[in-house]
Amino acid sequence: MTPETPETPETPHAPHTTGTRQADGGGYTGHVEPGGAPDVRELPALTIRKMAVSAMHNNVYLLSCVASGEQLLIDAADEADRILELMAVGGTGLGTVVTTHEHWDHVRALAQVVATTGATTVAGTDDAEALPVPVDVRVGQGDTVTFGAITLEVVHLRGHTPGGIALAYTDPHGHCHLFTGDSLFPGGVGNTKNEGQHFDTLIDDVTQRVFGVYDDDTWFYPGHGDDSTLGAERPHLDEWRRRGW
Numbered sequence: 001m002t003p004e005t006p007e008t009p010e011t012p013h014a015p016h017t018t019g020t021r022q023a024d025g026g027g028y029t030g031h032v033e034p035g036g037a038p039d040v041r042e043l044p045a046l047t048i049r050k051m052a053v054s055a056m057h058n059n060v061y062l063l064s065c066v067a068s069g070e071q072l073l074i075d076a077a078d079e080a081d082r083i084l085e086l087m088a089v090g091g092t093g094l095g096t097v098v099t100t101h102e103h104w105d106h107v108r109a110l111a112q113v114v115a116t117t118g119a120t121t122v123a124g125t126d127d128a129e130a131l132p133v134p135v136d137v138r139v140g141q142g143d144t145v146t147f148g149a150i151t152l153e154v155v156h157l158r159g160h161t162p163g164g165i166a167l168a169y170t171d172p173h174g175h176c177h178l179f180t181g182d183s184l185f186p187g188g189v190g191n192t193k194n195e196g197q198h199f200d201t202l203i204d205d206v207t208q209r210v211f212g213v214y215d216d217d218t219w220f221y222p223g224h225g226d227d228s229t230l231g232a233e234r235p236h237l238d239e240w241r242r243r244g245w
């Protein structure tokens with residue numbers, strides 16, 4: 001069942017902006033609730049739609065190329081029907097589905113979305129075998145994923161899973177936008193408490209490959225919950241390393 005989503009959701013998180021809508025998606029907060037309306041960020045060349053699904057509060061991100069209408073989905077986590085509705089609003093079909101990592105909660109709608117759209121599947125090489133569908137394109141550190149006029153850089157982040165990836169879009173008119181899966185959240189790196197997970201590896205990769213490369217004004221979009229910026233989190237990196245989570 002898809003709950004009715006109000007046209008105008010209540011906006012307790014409305015940012016403190018005045019005046020006209022900015023090119024950088026004025027009004028976008030990144031705060032979404034399962035069953036609620038997506039949040040939409042309109043950049044000059046790319047539209048980003050964020051939607052929360054399931055009791056696990058997984059985030060699904062639909063990226064639409066403004067020039068071509070081509071679309072790419074990040075994490076077909078659950079609720080395939082709602083993902084397909086979002087896709088229909090955003091543009092023309094769905095060419096690509098990227099999975100940030102192999103965990104079950106991020107792939108529950110993957111088979112249905114791929115079967116319906118025929119999208120090409122992309123995932124990190126070291127997580128690819130664990131996915132419920134064949135992975136067409138396996139990617140690693142430094143690779144790129146392109147759709148329409150948009151290119152995303154792949155950042156391989158090991159530790160939450162072996163083949164976790166983040167995706168970076170550098171807006172030529174603004175700052176970088178980074179989709180981090182479960183490797184980086186506001187307040188810390190992803191969970192590494194379970195067998196086979198490695199905090200030391202994850203904090204190293206996040207420090208070197210994310211904070212060492214991308215600027216403070218980089219806005220990041222995690223696999224669950226609210227967004228943040230690298231600038232807001234950077235002062236806490238040493239503290240995270242010391243506490244070990």
Ligand SMILES: [Zn+2]
Nearest residue numbers: 101103160182
């Ligand atoms: Zn995970």
